[in-house]
Amino acid sequence: MHPYQEDQEHRRSVLQAMLLVTIASALVFAALNFPDGMMLVGGIQVALATLAAGLLVVVRRTRRVQTWCLLFLLILLSVTILLLSRPEISPFAFIWLLVIPLVTHLLLGSRLGLLLSVGSMGAGAALFLYRFGGNPELVRVEVMSNAIIAALTTLGMSHFYERTRERSELRLTRLATIDPLTGLANRARLIDVFHWEQAQARRNGTPLSLLMLDLDRFKRINDEHGHEAGDAVLVAFARMLQQRLREIDLISRFGGEEFLVLLNNTDSKRAVDVAEELRQSLEQLDIEYQGKSLKLTVSIGVAEYGPDGLDLDTLSRVADKRLYQAKASGRNCVRGPIAESGVEQEAALSK
Ligand SMILES: Nc1nc2c(ncn2[C@@H]2O[C@H](COP(=O)(O)OP(=O)(O)OP(=O)(O)O)[C@@H](O)[C@H]2O)c(=O)[nH]1
Numbered sequence: 001m002h003p004y005q006e007d008q009e010h011r012r013s014v015l016q017a018m019l020l021v022t023i024a025s026a027l028v029f030a031a032l033n034f035p036d037g038m039m040l041v042g043g044i045q046v047a048l049a050t051l052a053a054g055l056l057v058v059v060r061r062t063r064r065v066q067t068w069c070l071l072f073l074l075i076l077l078s079v080t081i082l083l084l085s086r087p088e089i090s091p092f093a094f095i096w097l098l099v100i101p102l103v104t105h106l107l108l109g110s111r112l113g114l115l116l117s118v119g120s121m122g123a124g125a126a127l128f129l130y131r132f133g134g135n136p137e138l139v140r141v142e143v144m145s146n147a148i149i150a151a152l153t154t155l156g157m158s159h160f161y162e163r164t165r166e167r168s169e170l171r172l173t174r175l176a177t178i179d180p181l182t183g184l185a186n187r188a189r190l191i192d193v194f195h196w197e198q199a200q201a202r203r204n205g206t207p208l209s210l211l212m213l214d215l216d217r218f219k220r221i222n223d224e225h226g227h228e229a230g231d232a233v234l235v236a237f238a239r240m241l242q243q244r245l246r247e248i249d250l251i252s253r254f255g256g257e258e259f260l261v262l263l264n265n266t267d268s269k270r271a272v273d274v275a276e277e278l279r280q281s282l283e284q285l286d287i288e289y290q291g292k293s294l295k296l297t298v299s300i301g302v303a304e305y306g307p308d309g310l311d312l313d314t315l316s317r318v319a320d321k322r323l324y325q326a327k328a329s330g331r332n333c334v335r336g337p338i339a340e341s342g343v344e345q346e347a348a349l350s351k
Pocket of ligand 1: 181214215216217218219220222226227228229230231234255256257327331
């Protein structure tokens with residue numbers, strides 16, 4: 001299953017804003033530098049503004065926001081170091097090094113941001129010492145300590161801010177996509193992952209199957225042992241599914257005591273076997289609750305992407321219909337697609 005993805009739209013907006021700022025400031029500096037005869041420096045700044053304008057067009061539509069962020073930063077930082085190495089550039093221009101942590105963290109996140117900040121600020125500091133190391137007016141304790149403390153403050157705060165932002169984004173994403181009782185994916189996450197898996201299946205021609213699982217006579221557990229016992233059973237069932245299935249399978253709680261599993265690269269024949277293994281595992285499981293051992297069974301309906309439908313609604317309806325047939329056949333069984341013989345493909349009934 002694909003991992004949680006960071007919100008690329010956030011980075012896209014920041015990159016667009018950064019490109020606009022780059023265009024404006026490069027043009028202002030070029031306008032100041034040309035009249036002073038600094039033709040090469042002015043030319044580099046106009047080239048940077050033109051490149052940023054071109055990137056602005058690309059970035060609006062690209063799906064590879066992170067790659068473009070990295071490319072833009074590598075160009076911007078190289079140009080900055082190149083300009084700072086020019087003899088006509090004053091030592092005060094080195095103040096721009098303080099902006100680097102802010103820009104890199106906003107565009108690349110905490111890890112890459114820190115790496116690129118340390119690398120480019122270190123290169124900038126080395127360049128400063130190379131150019132002005134022999135100037136006692138500049139290389140003084142007060143000047144250097146102010147510069148170092150300011151640099152460490154922007155670096156530390158940018159890194160801390162971005163790490164906190166990334167953690168809260170992850171927490172909110174998890175809250176919005178996870179069933180709080182079992183920790184399984186919820187319906188919203190299932191829909192998201194289905195679209196991704198559907199695209200993969202279509203592109204690669206690989207099979208994709210759906211299992212709909214419903215605990216049998218679950219109401220009795222609630223009625224006889226209480227709602228908390230019911231919750232404990234749901235959690236134990238979820239753990240069993242997680243243990244038995246592959247990490248790439250998406251297990252979701254669809255609501256109540258109904259679960260939906262997406263099995264990628266699996267056709268319905270194999271999916272029926274997997275469903276049967278799950279059914280048997282639950283049948284053999286003793287769920288311990290407050291000293292009591294609770295037993296439970298599950299009925300499962302199987303559908304396959306392609307033969308049974310091309311969207312999640314249709315596939316769930318087909319899997320649900322087969323689940324209903326499994327319930328009607330006495331529960332604790334699996335129902336898959338009609339086999340060639342015309343007989344419903346059915347895993348062993350053990351009742
Ligand atoms: N403890 C607990 N019970 C829940 C939860 N969500 C739904 N239920 C209960 O699940 C039960 C589902 O009952 P039914 O739909 O009648 O199905 P069943 O008893 O499992 O019977 P069959 O599906 O026909 O085998 C209801 O009693 C719901 O109150 C939950 O989050 N926790």
